[in-house]
Amino acid sequence: MSNVKKTYTDAELKNMSDAELTALGAEMDGVTVAFRKPRFEVPNDPADKSASIGVGIWALVSILFAVAFLAVYIFWPWEFKTHGDEGLAWHLLYTPLLGLTSGISILALGVAVVQYVKKILPEEVSVQRRHDGASDEIDRRTLTALLNDSWSTSTLGRRKTLMGLLGGAAVLFGLTVVAPLGGTIKNPWKVRHELDYSGDGTLWTSGWTLVEKGVKLYLARDTGAVAQMHTSQSGSHMTTQGVTRLVRVRPEDLAAGGMETVFPLAEGDVNDGELYDPEKDVYEAQMHSIHGNRNAVMLIRLRNSDARKVIEREGQEDFHYGDYYAYSKICTHIGCPTSLYEQQTNRILCPCHQSQFDALQYAKPVFGPAARALPQLPITVDEEGYLIAAGNFVEPVGPAFWERKS
Numbered sequence: 001m002s003n004v005k006k007t008y009t010d011a012e013l014k015n016m017s018d019a020e021l022t023a024l025g026a027e028m029d030g031v032t033v034a035f036r037k038p039r040f041e042v043p044n045d046p047a048d049k050s051a052s053i054g055v056g057i058w059a060l061v062s063i064l065f066a067v068a069f070l071a072v073y074i075f076w077p078w079e080f081k082t083h084g085d086e087g088l089a090w091h092l093l094y095t096p097l098l099g100l101t102s103g104i105s106i107l108a109l110g111v112a113v114v115q116y117v118k119k120i121l122p123e124e125v126s127v128q129r130r131h132d133g134a135s136d137e138i139d140r141r142t143l144t145a146l147l148n149d150s151w152s153t154s155t156l157g158r159r160k161t162l163m164g165l166l167g168g169a170a171v172l173f174g175l176t177v178v179a180p181l182g183g184t185i186k187n188p189w190k191v192r193h194e195l196d197y198s199g200d201g202t203l204w205t206s207g208w209t210l211v212e213k214g215v216k217l218y219l220a221r222d223t224g225a226v227a228q229m230h231t232s233q234s235g236s237h238m239t240t241q242g243v244t245r246l247v248r249v250r251p252e253d254l255a256a257g258g259m260e261t262v263f264p265l266a267e268g269d270v271n272d273g274e275l276y277d278p279e280k281d282v283y284e285a286q287m288h289s290i291h292g293n294r295n296a297v298m299l300i301r302l303r304n305s306d307a308r309k310v311i312e313r314e315g316q317e318d319f320h321y322g323d324y325y326a327y328s329k330i331c332t333h334i335g336c337p338t339s340l341y342e343q344q345t346n347r348i349l350c351p352c353h354q355s356q357f358d359a360l361q362y363a364k365p366v367f368g369p370a371a372r373a374l375p376q377l378p379i380t381v382d383e384e385g386y387l388i389a390a391g392n393f394v395e396p397v398g399p400a401f402w403e404r405k406s
């Protein structure tokens with residue numbers, strides 16, 4: 001227990017300096033300042049100046065890299081590029097540069113603060129004892145004094161430049177944290193390019209939208225094929241010519257109770273079966289289909305006994321082909337792939353937040369945070385027996401947004 005005197009008159013308190021009140025406050029809080037010494041006892045000590053410059057340099061480094069981060073974030077070519085695209089090398093530097101500049105900025109700010117504490121603030125060793133007790137008037141007065149004393153001993157008041165630099169570094173570093181949020185704000189109505197496998201840039205288009213333009217779209221599975229070694233008279237090299245990444249699917253390819261992930265494959269990009277041509281190079285186009293972020297579709301073949309229990313959604317009665325149902329794989333909660341189909345229960349599970357959808361009832365949500373059904377793709381079979389899209393989705397794929405009606 002501290003035996004420090006606890007009651008003081010107003011006059012006594014008024015006569016005490018901030019340093020005395022600080023020491024008193026510390027004692028009353030069970031803290032004894034065992035040692036305290038200013039770093040620079042002599043006014044205009046050159047060591048004071050050099051410590052200040054050292055801290056200022058780190059703050060300046062932090063500012064420069066925060067500005068560099070903002071410049072990279074705004075001006076560097078960030079648009080997605082893939083193999084063979086012009087400017088791929090510059091694009092690949094985008095993320096590392098963001099990490100590097102923001103990392104150095106926060107590191108330098110941290111070093112500046114640590115240097116400030118170690119080189120400019122007074123040296124102090126305090127010992128704290130455990131204690132109980134509520135704050136009273138004297139505690140409040142002494143705490144105020146402590147804050148006043150901290151401010152005056154920090155000497156920041158007379159180091160205007162340093163204060164500006166540290167403040168600037170803190171504000172600019174804050175910007176490096178906040179600015180990237182701007183990248184998440186996009187105009188959902190803006191058409192950014194011609195309709196292709198990735199849609200046209202608006203939120204309600206996907207590769208499947210091509211069907212509205214009269215393109216015949218097959219449901220195709222990803223074989224995982226990659227570039228192959230090609231040997232000719234001129235030597236050996238890797239090539240994607242003749243490599244088929246996506247192949248068309250027929251109903252008999254799927255066992256009852258099975259699920260397959262399929263992607264849109266335009267008629268002109270087919271390179272399998274009787275249309276196989278070893279000279280054809282459709283690899284890149286097919287990869288664009290796979291990478292289209294709203295393209296993945298679950299093709300489910302219900303067991304015959306289950307198919308009889310299906311409840312169709314109004315207006316979608318003819319979207320299925322026999323026992324085959326195609327639902328968007330993009331969760332309507334926040335867009336994870338709903339990859340798990342459980343044939344015993346006919347539930348489709350999203351692993352992200354455990355939403356469950358009933359495959360027997362137009363993939364409506366039956367558990368978890370998702371509030372909307374997975375959009376159903378109308379499908380049929382062409383004259384050659386391949387599964388094709390019979391139309392586009394009738395609602396946007398993926399998470400809810402304000403344009404959605406369902």
Ligand code: FES
Pocket residue numbers: 331332333334335336350351352353354355368369370
């Ligand atoms: S993204 Fe599917 S449940 Fe959250």
